[in-house]
Amino acid sequence: MAAPQPLLQVDNLRIEFPTRRGTLLAVDDISFHIDPGEVLGVVGESGAGKSLTGAAIIGLLDPPGRIAGGQIRLDGRRIDNLPYEQMRRIRGKEIGAIFQDPLTSLNPLYKISRQLVETIRTHAEMSPSQARARALELLDAVGIPAASDRLDAYPHEFSGGMRQRVVIALALAANPRLIIADEPTTALDVSIQAQIIALLKQLCRDHGTAVMLVTHDMGVIAETADRVAVMYAGRIAEIGPVAAVIKQARHPYTHGLMGSIPAIGHPVEQLTQIDGAMPRLTEIPKGCAFNPRCPEVFDKCLSHRPDLRPAGGSDVSCWLF
Amino acid sequence: MSLAGCSRMTSATIRHDEAPHPKLRVDGLKRYFDVSPPWLNRVTEGRPRQTLKAVDDISFAIEPGKTLSLVGESGCGKSTVARCIVGLYRPSGGSIAFEGVDFASLRSRAAQAPLRRRMQMIFQDPYASLNPRWRVFDIIAEPVRAFRLLRGKSEIVRRVDELLRLVGLAPRDGEKYPHEFSGGQRQRVSIARALASNPEFLVCDEPTSALDVSVQAQILNLMKALQRELGLTYLFISHDLSVVYHMSDSVGVMYLGRLAELRDAPALFAQPLHPYTRLLLETIPDLDVIGRRREPLAGEVPNPIDPPSGCSFHPRCPFANERCRSQRPELAPVPGGAVACHAVAEGRLAPDD
Ligand SMILES: Nc1ncnc2c1ncn2[C@@H]1O[C@H](COP(=O)(O)OP(=O)(O)OP(=O)(O)O)[C@@H](O)[C@H]1O
Ligand SMILES: Nc1ncnc2c1ncn2[C@@H]1O[C@H](COP(=O)(O)OP(=O)(O)OP(=O)(O)O)[C@@H](O)[C@H]1O
Ligand code: SF4
Ligand SMILES: [Mg+2]
Ligand SMILES: [Mg+2]
Numbered sequence: 001m002a003a004p005q006p007l008l009q010v011d012n013l014r015i016e017f018p019t020r021r022g023t024l025l026a027v028d029d030i031s032f033h034i035d036p037g038e039v040l041g042v043v044g045e046s047g048a049g050k051s052l053t054g055a056a057i058i059g060l061l062d063p064p065g066r067i068a069g070g071q072i073r074l075d076g077r078r079i080d081n082l083p084y085e086q087m088r089r090i091r092g093k094e095i096g097a098i099f100q101d102p103l104t105s106l107n108p109l110y111k112i113s114r115q116l117v118e119t120i121r122t123h124a125e126m127s128p129s130q131a132r133a134r135a136l137e138l139l140d141a142v143g144i145p146a147a148s149d150r151l152d153a154y155p156h157e158f159s160g161g162m163r164q165r166v167v168i169a170l171a172l173a174a175n176p177r178l179i180i181a182d183e184p185t186t187a188l189d190v191s192i193q194a195q196i197i198a199l200l201k202q203l204c205r206d207h208g209t210a211v212m213l214v215t216h217d218m219g220v221i222a223e224t225a226d227r228v229a230v231m232y233a234g235r236i237a238e239i240g241p242v243a244a245v246i247k248q249a250r251h252p253y254t255h256g257l258m259g260s261i262p263a264i265g266h267p268v269e270q271l272t273q274i275d276g277a278m279p280r281l282t283e284i285p286k287g288c289a290f291n292p293r294c295p296e297v298f299d300k301c302l303s304h305r306p307d308l309r310p311a312g313g314s315d316v317s318c319w320l321f
Numbered sequence: 322m323s324l325a326g327c328s329r330m331t332s333a334t335i336r337h338d339e340a341p342h343p344k345l346r347v348d349g350l351k352r353y354f355d356v357s358p359p360w361l362n363r364v365t366e367g368r369p370r371q372t373l374k375a376v377d378d379i380s381f382a383i384e385p386g387k388t389l390s391l392v393g394e395s396g397c398g399k400s401t402v403a404r405c406i407v408g409l410y411r412p413s414g415g416s417i418a419f420e421g422v423d424f425a426s427l428r429s430r431a432a433q434a435p436l437r438r439r440m441q442m443i444f445q446d447p448y449a450s451l452n453p454r455w456r457v458f459d460i461i462a463e464p465v466r467a468f469r470l471l472r473g474k475s476e477i478v479r480r481v482d483e484l485l486r487l488v489g490l491a492p493r494d495g496e497k498y499p500h501e502f503s504g505g506q507r508q509r510v511s512i513a514r515a516l517a518s519n520p521e522f523l524v525c526d527e528p529t530s531a532l533d534v535s536v537q538a539q540i541l542n543l544m545k546a547l548q549r550e551l552g553l554t555y556l557f558i559s560h561d562l563s564v565v566y567h568m569s570d571s572v573g574v575m576y577l578g579r580l581a582e583l584r585d586a587p588a589l590f591a592q593p594l595h596p597y598t599r600l601l602l603e604t605i606p607d608l609d610v611i612g613r614r615r616e617p618l619a620g621e622v623p624n625p626i627d628p629p630s631g632c633s634f635h636p637r638c639p640f641a642n643e644r645c646r647s648q649r650p651e652l653a654p655v656p657g658g659a660v661a662c663h664a665v666a667e668g669r670l671a672p673d674d
Contacts, residue, residue, distance in 0.1 A: 046505025046533045062500070145396070146624030157356065160445045160527070161395025161560075183504070186530045189394045189560045190604040216505075216533045217561070219606025243611050260538035261608070262567040264590055270545070271538040271567065277489045 005076055006033035007210040008057070008178055013070035015052050015061065015234075017281075024281040026052050026065070028234040031308075034178070036208040039200070041225030041242065043216065043257070045278045048231040050214045054180040056080070057212070058097045059087040074178065093123050096176035098168055098184045105167045106155040112139075112166055113151040116173065123174035138169035143195045161188045168196060175207065182214045197224050218261055222246055230254045233278055233289035240314025250316045252294045288319065296320060342421030343382035344522055344554040345406065349415035352376040352401050356626060373626050375401040377578040378415070383571075385521075386548060388555040390565045390586075392601070393575035396625065399558045400445055402575075403524045406556065407442045408433065419522070438468045441520040443511055445527045445558075450511055451499040457510050458495030461485070464518040484513040489539055505532040512540065516547075526558045541568060562605050566590055571658070574598045577623060577633040580652060581661055588657030595662050596638045596670070632663065640664040 015027035027049040034040045042050050055061045057072055059079070072080040079090060091097070099105050107115060116135035120126060126134065132151075139147035142165040155163055168184055181200070185193040197220060203209040213225060221228055221242065229239040230251065238251040249255045256274035276293040285291055288301040300319045311321035357363060357370040376398045383389045391399045404410040406417055408424070417424050419436050427433045441464070444450040451460055461481045464470075471477050482492035488509040499507055508531045515523060525544075529537040541564065547553050559565050565572060569586040574595060582595040593599045623629055623636065632650050635641040644663050652659040653666050664670035 044533060046531075046536045047503040048533075051503060146626065149624060149626055152358070153356070157354070159396040159400060165395075183531070189392075190562070190601065190606065192395050193560075193606070194604055216530075216537070217606065218534065219608050222608050222611050223606055246608065246611065257533070257535050260534045262538075262541075262563040264563050264566045264605070267587075268567070270542050273538040273542055274535045280491065 007036045007038075007075060008034040008212070009071075009073040009076075010053075010057070011071045011073075013053065013056060013072065014068040015049070015056055015065060016068040017065050019064075021282065025068075025284075026234055026281055027056070028284075029070070030231075030234075030236050031070075032229055032236065032239060034210045034212060036177070036210055037204045038227070039204060039211045039213055039225045041221040041228040042212060042214045042231060043218070043221060043228060044231030044237070045233070045253075046216075047278055049234045050231055051182050053231075054097070054182050054212060054214060057178075058091050058095050058180055059084075060091070060097070092119070092176070093174045094177050096171035096174065096179045098171045098179065098181040105170065106163060108155050111152050111154055112158070116151075116166070116170060119170050120173045134173075135169075138172060139166070141172070141199060142166075142169045143192050144169075161192060164188060165192070165196070172199075172203070175209075177207075177209055179203070179209060179211045180214075181211060183216070184213070185215065185217065185220060193220065200224065218246065218258070230257070233284055234281070235289060236308060236315075236317065237290065238314055238316045238318075239308065240312070240316075244313040248312060250311050250314060250321055251290075251318045252296050252320075253290050256293075288317075342418070344385045344387075344420060345556070346382040346418045346421075347402070347406065347415070348380050348418070350376055350379045350402065350405060350412055350417065351414035352398075352405055352410055353413040371626050374578050374628070375625070376405065379573075379575075379578075379580055380415075381573055381580070381583060383554055383556060385554055386552040387570040388548070388557055388568050390557040390559065390569040390572045391575055392559065392562065392565055392572060393581075395560075397575040398578040399575060400526055403442065403526050403556065403558060407440055407524055408437060409442075434468075438464075438518055439520055440522040440524065441515040441518060442524040443508075443515045443526060443528045445530075451507060451514075453499050455498070456495065457485075457497055457499065457502075460499070460510060461495070461514045461517050464514065468518050470518060480517070481513075484517055487516070487543065488513045489536065505536055508532055509536075509540070521552070522554045522556075524556045524558075527560070528557075529564065530559065530561065537564070544568070562602065574601065577625060577628055579633065579661070581634065582658065583652065584655075584658030584660075594655055594660045594665050594670075595634075596640055596664065597634050600637075632661075640670055 011031050013027055013030050014025065017024040017026060044050055056067055067080055071078055113132065113135060117128060117131040120131040120134050136147050136151060144150060144162060144165055171179060185196050200211055201224065204211060215221060225242045227240060228242050228245040230237045232253050237253050238245060245254060249258050259272045262271055274293055279285060279289060287303050288306050291297050291301045306317040306319050308315040308317045309321060352375050354373045354375055356373045358368050362368055379402060381389060391402060393399060401410065405412050422436065424433060458481055461484055462477050465477055465480060471480055481495055485492050485494055490509055512528060529540050532540060557568055566586065572584060572586050572589045573580050574582040574597065576597050582598050593602050623633060629636050631647045632645045635645040650661045650663045652661045
């Protein structure tokens with residue numbers, strides 16, 4: 001049997017920023033795919049390019065940022081070079097986005113009800129009262145207490161986590177086939193987090209929705225993702241099935257990442273940290289981008305850039321494998 | 322913490338005047354919001370005025386050099402407590418005292434300024450709290466300039482460079498605008514800004530939730546080092562209980578605007594007593610179990626505008642009885658702190674049930 005066609009296919013994506021000091025390459029030749037019904041977790045250093053990758057997929061890179069190379073396909077059809085109007089229709093209807101910053105997705109001047117109803121009605125034929133009922137249903141689904149009492153509140157009257165859930169409700173409004181979720185549960189307590197995760201998983205199972213889930217929370221990754229991509233300095237360091245990446249991390253960066261997580265019941269004065277900082281985009285070293293911080297570095301790492309190659313169950317870009 | 326935070330119920334009138342003041346004491350703090358429908362709707366639809374008790378009678382104290390964390394469900398009032406403490410919201414009731422000085426006794430902004438300078442806040446939302454039109458250098462230098470802590474351009478430059486390096490950014494990043502940074506990098510800018518005026522007391526609302534775990538480890542290590550070396554006092558808010566475990570001396574568990582449990586951190590994590598705390602700790606995502614299905618807390622999230630009678634947790638509590646439905650439990654002393662639960666107080670609920 002032929003493998004199913006991936007819902008999302010990203011090939012050799014490059015994203016750059018022209019600046020006064022030269023061109024910055026923020027995402028440098030990354031490739032991955034997501035199958036229908038699959039959750040791809042994306043983790044990695046702050047500033048590694050996770051949000052930019054998500055923004056490129058939904059066609060919302062902020063200028064001067066631009067796609068400098070590569071292709072993005074939804075269901076086999078290229079979407080990285082579509083005119084703005086076409087892409088706008090795909091966005092929301094076929095691809096739902098949950099941005100890292102819930103406030104920028106909500107208009108502070110409009111009531112929550114108005115924002116939900118407008119979004120629902122742009123994607124579906126519904127009367128205002130039907131759309132309002134659907135809005136209520138969505139707020140219930142994301143766990144807003146007494147949703148009917150709060151529907152007509154303004155965003156600033158909601159707590160951080162409540163606003164986050166409104167944004168999730170907006171993204172789900174049109175039953176999209178692909179959801180780009182950038183830190184969707186970051187400001188949420190563990191119980192609501194569990195509820196949102198269950199909701200996302202149910203969408204994957206029942207509707208074959210695919211999810212790109214960017215998060216810093218490894219616990220969320222462990223229980224939600226089918227596969228995980230680990231990003232560092234605009235590249236993919238490691239990508240593979242969730243168990244392989246979490247339990248048998250190969251790349252030294254993934255190792256360091258897993259080692260920095262505080263553990264309840266194990267008091268320590270200092271958490272293990274990876275010393276140093278991710279290189280600035282203007283100063284990415286030759287060879288492997290992780291080499292200045294890597295405890296395993298050897299001469300080849302300083303001169304040659306490693307590409308992703310199979311190691312264990314995963315693909316790893318490190319000369320040790 | 323000690324039981325100082327619960328003095329109102331343990332020793333309602335006795336003040337230990339000989340004891341030195343805690344860095345911060347919050348006593349009976351209340352903050353209500355009017356969330357009534359517009360006047361016209363109230364009249365035409367006969368709808369009543371509505372009040373949301375975001376914070377309803379909360380007391381705690383933080384000793385100098387210690388960290389108290391607030392945890393609890395989204396919307397339970399953590400940020401509202403934080404905003405009252407730093408003066409962004411005016412309390413509807415109760416008092417907030419810094420080193421024994423009640424803010425309410427200082428009428429004008431000018432009178433409060435010397436105290437305010439010594440406390441800073443790192444906001445939950447780094448986007449909303451950084452002015453998009455300012456360069457990062459000016460954002461970080463702003464408190465230094467506002468409080469006239471340093472004079473002369475070169476001294477300010479040196480200080481900002483030092484702060485940028487401290488949070489893992491480079492001095493040259495000062496030339497950039499906030500939108501040129503990723504979410505986590507922006508959060509580091511807001512941490513640098515909060516540290517700029519050499520505060521002694523920091524309110525940190527989800528300071529690391531936008532950061533990957535390796536940068537998080539660096540920031541938490543930095544915060545602990547600053548605490549050790551400079552004796553900083555922290556009020557810490559986070560949903561990540563492993564971070565709370567690592568950082569805290571004591572922990573307040575909030576539910577619907579009230580404290581359900583206030584304990585020394587080791588005691589709380591070793592032996593949570595309140596039924597809500599127990600459920601909270603059971604719901605922590607687990608790295609060791611791939612593909613686990615966590616059960617969200619059962620039952621409806623209560624409506625804060627119309628909270629349940631008696632113990633506001635009773636509709637979701639497996640141990641609730643008639644008394645819980647009618648009478649509100651008050652905080653009562655237990656080993657290492659205090660708990661507001663009838664079942665615990667009556668001994669119906671043994672610690673390890
Ligand atoms: N407008 C811009 N101008 C210049 N550089 C930018 C701009 N926007 C983003 N960058 C850079 O691109 C890099 C990737 O940013 P991105 O937001 O994708 O990171 P991220 O992986 O999502 O990080 P985080 O986990 O902190 O959210 C960062 O180093 C950032 O500084
Ligand atoms: N300005 C306001 N007007 C009306 N209601 C408000 C206002 N600010 C907060 N609230 C309400 O007060 C309650 C507590 O909000 P708060 O922001 O303190 O919660 P939180 O515990 O910080 O939650 P989160 O974990 O989601 O950040 C919520 O029900 C919220 O809707
Ligand atoms: S007081 Fe009663 S309802 Fe409230 S937590 Fe305790 S046992 Fe449960
Ligand atoms: Mg991001
Ligand atoms: Mg908050």
